[in-house]
Amino acid sequence: MLAALLASLTLAPQLPSQPSVPSSSDKVDVWTSGEAGYHTYRIPAVLRAPDGALLAFCEGRKGGRGDTGDIDLLMKRSEDGGATWGEQRILWDDGDNVCGNPCPVLDRDTGMIFLFLTHNLGHDHESEIIAGTSEGTRTVWVMTSADGGAEWSQPREVTASTKRKGWTWYATGPGVGIQLEVGPHAGRLVIPCDHIEADSRRYYSHVLLSDDHGATWRIGGRSQRDQLNECQVAELDSGELVLNMRNYNRQKRARAVARSKDGGESFGEVTWDEALPEPICQAGMVTVHASRGGGVVERWVAFSNPASPDRRERMLVRVSYDGGRSWNTAALLHGKAAAYSCLVDLSEGSSNAVGCLYERGRESPYERITFQRVPLSPPRQPAPGAAR
Numbered sequence: 001m002l003a004a005l006l007a008s009l010t011l012a013p014q015l016p017s018q019p020s021v022p023s024s025s026d027k028v029d030v031w032t033s034g035e036a037g038y039h040t041y042r043i044p045a046v047l048r049a050p051d052g053a054l055l056a057f058c059e060g061r062k063g064g065r066g067d068t069g070d071i072d073l074l075m076k077r078s079e080d081g082g083a084t085w086g087e088q089r090i091l092w093d094d095g096d097n098v099c100g101n102p103c104p105v106l107d108r109d110t111g112m113i114f115l116f117l118t119h120n121l122g123h124d125h126e127s128e129i130i131a132g133t134s135e136g137t138r139t140v141w142v143m144t145s146a147d148g149g150a151e152w153s154q155p156r157e158v159t160a161s162t163k164r165k166g167w168t169w170y171a172t173g174p175g176v177g178i179q180l181e182v183g184p185h186a187g188r189l190v191i192p193c194d195h196i197e198a199d200s201r202r203y204y205s206h207v208l209l210s211d212d213h214g215a216t217w218r219i220g221g222r223s224q225r226d227q228l229n230e231c232q233v234a235e236l237d238s239g240e241l242v243l244n245m246r247n248y249n250r251q252k253r254a255r256a257v258a259r260s261k262d263g264g265e266s267f268g269e270v271t272w273d274e275a276l277p278e279p280i281c282q283a284g285m286v287t288v289h290a291s292r293g294g295g296v297v298e299r300w301v302a303f304s305n306p307a308s309p310d311r312r313e314r315m316l317v318r319v320s321y322d323g324g325r326s327w328n329t330a331a332l333l334h335g336k337a338a339a340y341s342c343l344v345d346l347s348e349g350s351s352n353a354v355g356c357l358y359e360r361g362r363e364s365p366y367e368r369i370t371f372q373r374v375p376l377s378p379p380r381q382p383a384p385g386a387a388r
Helices: 126-131
Strands: 028-032 040-048 054-061 071-078 089-092 098-106 113-120 139-145 167-172 189-197 203-210 218-222 228-235 241-247 254-260 271-277 284-291 297-306 313-320 328-345 353-360 368-375
Touching: 028 040, 028 054, 028 071, 040 098, 040 328, 040 353, 040 368, 054 098, 054 368, 098 167, 098 189, 113 167, 113 189, 126 167, 139 167, 189 241, 203 241, 228 284, 241 271, 284 353, 297 328, 297 353, 313 353, 328 368
Parallel strands: 071 098, 203 228, 284 328
Antiparallel strands: 028 368, 040 054, 054 071, 071 089, 098 113, 113 139, 167 189, 189 203, 189 228, 203 218, 228 241, 241 254, 254 271, 284 297, 297 313, 313 328, 328 353, 353 368
């Protein structure tokens, strides 16, 4: 079992000296590189379906570990909270081309799941797409499922409404989107993304929005600073959104953060959270609907990333009870090489937990994709401003 959350500890800018370390038996490998015809499995995403099943997505890379070439979009399903996983399914295989960057979101009102993806020709490299010398470019697509992930629509291109003409490189997620629950924009779907602008070659985080249950999508707010890209978004009790971003600024080796008070239409000043070291890597973040007893539910924020300022290693899960202003250690999932991750809220009744789907290995972080359940305990004192 995982150790209980160190609820009284607020994480300082340094790494915790003795985070809890779960046993290897808590880890469930969902994909292992080299198996089932794929050289490498990368870019995990996980979503909880309306019936409680877990849907795990990733890229199956046939020719190697690189971001170009023959890359398929894959899925597995778990009916028991992540303890076991079903057969691998290929959701999108476009020959030798790239089908990836999964970013699903559930519309709770309709039960529809939207799976955002990006596509490019397999022989076009990222550097060529950025320089404008590639044959094609990055395009934006969405697949849908109305039955909890059992059946999926064909991919539908939505590039025209989600990517501006002056943008070159583009990525959806990877990770998950959210549906807003609080305030005047309740019901809105929000997809975290990033892009590079052709003229300046600067890179920014941004979001996509839908106010009509996914019938149409449009571009929302973007980060006010550049050198930021892959991101995740969470909603707080107040309805404020927190955008947590991969940061390339090596003078600030920490995650970048911006907040929105208008449902993602715009984002305010970018700051750096020194409690979250950044080795330049994607990270996971999710709102946790946590119960403290008596039917009282609070929104906590859980965060996962390789907790090092320099290397992709030490996959750590943290939890914040105050909207990401301070962080407590939940568990160190893997002390060796680790990279991308995605979180899912597994809270049920009075049992508060998240699941983490993450890349890990001994020598390389891309040896396997693993799922792990992380129990979360409430703080000893109510979080400031929390519902009572």
